[in-house]
Amino acid sequence: MKILAIETSCDETSVSVLQDKKILSNIISSQLFHSEWGGVVPEIASREHIKNISIVCEEAIKTSGISKDEIELVCATSTPGLIGALLVGYSFAKSFALAKNIPFVPVNHIQAHLYSVFIENDFRFPFLGLIVSGGHTLLIQVDDFFKHKILGTTLDDAAGEAFDKGAKILGLGYPGGPIIDKLAKRGNKNFHSFPISKTESEFDFSFSGVKTSLLNYWNKQNKNSEQESVIKDVAASYQETISEMLFRKTIKAAEKFDIKTIGISGGVSANSRLREKFNSLSKSGYNILFPSLQYTIDNAAMIGFTGYLKFMNSENKNYFSTESFKEKPLARIEIKNF
């Protein structure tokens, strides 16, 4: 089955072509200029998607080596995301499916991050999914395709947000995660001890404490020369605390529920220290799965991959027919629960 997939939930315009689960092309156009504003500006993001979507789509089809006429299934991100940005990709994808009278599969962006660990690895169930992105932090037990149980989530900031806000405090720019990761490689992770948060529910996360602690600590280092000399050590210590919090809770859940496969996904799963920590578990009999870097950030390949799984695992394929979708507005097909 040849698939066209579209992702426009935030500031990446991405289009991918797949043949079943195999990725033939995955074009990602990132709107880098949002860094000027210190974060994504929703209205500008939507307008840029409108400018880019056709160009990125043409490029993805050309790179895949198949023709537009061969596409048999269309998938697009339906939720969660910036509504204006989502509407661009979603409407484009749905129009494509309607014009060609082929099925259309709406895909939950977070589910797509979750399953992205299987793009290059064999499926294994049950598995524990840790999704760490710019807007979400979730620990999920997955017993089979689309049989999910949320074990924990963040009570305040998402892990990616903690990296971004931490970088802002340190005056490092946006997005902060990759900058902190790079700087921390030259720093001492044991330089300063930031607090590890405690939550009432054992698998929830909280990052606001560590962020405030960084702010207070950094404000005390009030001379520029002092800050300059320790910034890489502070970045390494901050990164260590965030990754340790994610690691500890995930391992605790893996032990409690006796799950040996752990898949870590989302933008923060690109973090080198987080990878190092989890990969060290391989020697203890765990099967640790990470997506390769191109599938950690927002990308349409994971949308097509998950849409295909959803379509193949669905008992009622008519649900995705163009007839069925003609009348369904975006808001009504949002998949709020896993």
Ligand SMILES: Nc1ncnc2c1ncn2[C@@H]1O[C@H](COP(=O)(O)OP(=O)(O)OP(=O)(O)O)[C@@H](O)[C@H]1O
């Ligand atoms: N190497 C890294 N280390 C830490 N964080 C990183 C790294 N690379 C990217 N990030 C973080 O990943 C986040 C972006 O991830 P992603 O694109 O998955 O999030 P999003 O799509 O904005 O949010 P969501 O998926 O929740 O809707 C940013 O917060 C960024 O700082």
Ligand SMILES: [Mg+2]
């Ligand atoms: Mg994302």
